[in-house]
Amino acid sequence: MYMMNYLQTLSSEKFQKLCRTTHESFEKLVSKIQADKAFQNSSQNKQLSPAIQLAVALSSLRSNGNGDALGKIGMLFGISHGAIVLYTQRVTQILMKLKHKVILLLTIEKPREMSQVMQAEGFPGCIGFIDGSLIPLSQRPPNNGEAYFDCKKR
Template sequence: MNSRYLSRPSTTIVNKSSDIDVLFQMQDDFKQAMRTSKDGFIYIHNKMKDHKSFQNHSNSKQLPISHQLALILEQLGSNGNSGLVGKVAQNFHVDQDTVVLITRKVIKAINSFKEEYIEWPNSCRRFEMLQVIQKEGFDGTTFSLCQKPAWQREIYFDCKKVYSINAQVL
């Protein structure tokens, strides 16, 4: 079989005792590392474990689904250079192509549940929301930038002495 690679894939360490197993034993550090509670992690895991994107049709072993979920939570919860594919690959002892593949699989599985969790508000609910916004307004948030803007950087410097963009998200 002829395959093409930009670089030869490294051997994925599937059976290695993983940091995630250790994290499950550490009460305080799990939430910080995974950006969710253990119950939240287990709920998401159980919800997506039977999704068709995790069915393995090759001779290669795949990482356990819990590791795949941990990997994407690490990537999505990181900012700046720590969220780069290469950095996540190093942290999880996998190839960069594996990170990209896992990211696609997990996002596909999570997106398949959107109808169950996301709904457009009906006209009554929209009216209620409008009343609250007109009465109280709503807070904005800031999104930190990983580097200084090249142009008019003083505009992006906030009261916390961080370069950021202000936003109001509905």
């Protein structure tokens, strides 16, 4: 209960940094997933609320996946590394089951509109771009791992 109160008192900016979504979108998502059977068990050990599990999963997905990031998430929510992995897998599976209800797909008009903007900016045939942010990997991929360096050789 403490964690729910804590999440609700976070400023919009801090909440968005933690969960990568707004309070309003978070609440809508919770309302769509909370009835899923995966959140119910017959064990004596009660699960954390679907809202907390969603917050943990979103925080985990926004991290770079290394032990340090997961350790910080664990300390914040007072849970183990294994619980973080479990909640992230559980929420991801539920979202995939409900993808048509919770994931907004682009309409055919949006890419066309973006293409026109990009064309006007000098990028013909492009519908978007990435801002240059780097996503650090906690470990290199097993195949051709030596090829995964950025301009700073990280």
